[in-house]
Amino acid sequence: MKTGKLVVIVGPMYSGKTSELIQFVEIYSLGKKKFKAFKPVIDDRYDDTHIVSHTNTKVKAFPITNPEEIKNKISGDESAVFIDEIQFFSENLAEVIQELIFNGIDVYCSGLDLTYKNNPFKTTSLIMSYADEVIKKKAVCHECGEYAGTISYKIVENGGEIDVGGFDKYIAVCRNCYVKLKGGNSYE
């Protein structure tokens, strides 16, 4: 038996991570391969039971809280597993993913690499370490219009680094505009 591969899609908000994940789903779907998709229960922005992109493409997905639930849902004949918004899961997700790829299942996942405070999301960092391929996406900077957006900036200040939302709370910016918005305080 061949082991599976791990592909991780990261970047700031609106950088097309979910759209790219869905394109990979389509490849397996067209090839009539079996797969299952998962998303965190907490992410209820557009839909509870589908992975949905900002451009409204969607794929049916199991909403789960704990990474262990992925193992319970797998029957073993899947060619691939897709997981969106990995930053919201506990670090144990890295173990579960390893088990899948060592059992011959390809895993594609996407999520934020950085919080709006410019801190790495631990679960994403960990999974990137195990990846065969890391696809780093950019957004168009909301401030200067350059295709260089790498950081999500929170336009409402209300504390928590875990805070579900979209255009009501976050924009994507380049590093230069991030510094300007933070009042010139480049690193904290």
Ligand SMILES: Nc1ncnc2c1ncn2[C@@H]1O[C@H](COP(=O)(O)OP(=O)(O)OP(=O)(O)O)[C@@H](O)[C@H]1O
């Ligand atoms: N600033 C922006 N830069 C690039 N695309 C944007 C921007 N704002 C909105 N969009 C739209 O969002 C789409 C990407 O949506 P998608 O859901 O795939 O992104 P995402 O990286 O998964 O976002 P999120 O982390 O918020 O879930 C783009 O194709 C584009 O149509």
Ligand SMILES: Cc1cn([C@H]2C[C@H](O)[C@@H](CO)O2)c(=O)[nH]c1=O
């Ligand atoms: C940038 C950022 C986004 N989010 C949320 C907003 C969205 O619901 C999701 C990204 O698609 O992550 C956080 O919880 N913390 C953050 O620091």
Ligand SMILES: [Zn+2]
């Ligand atoms: Zn900019």
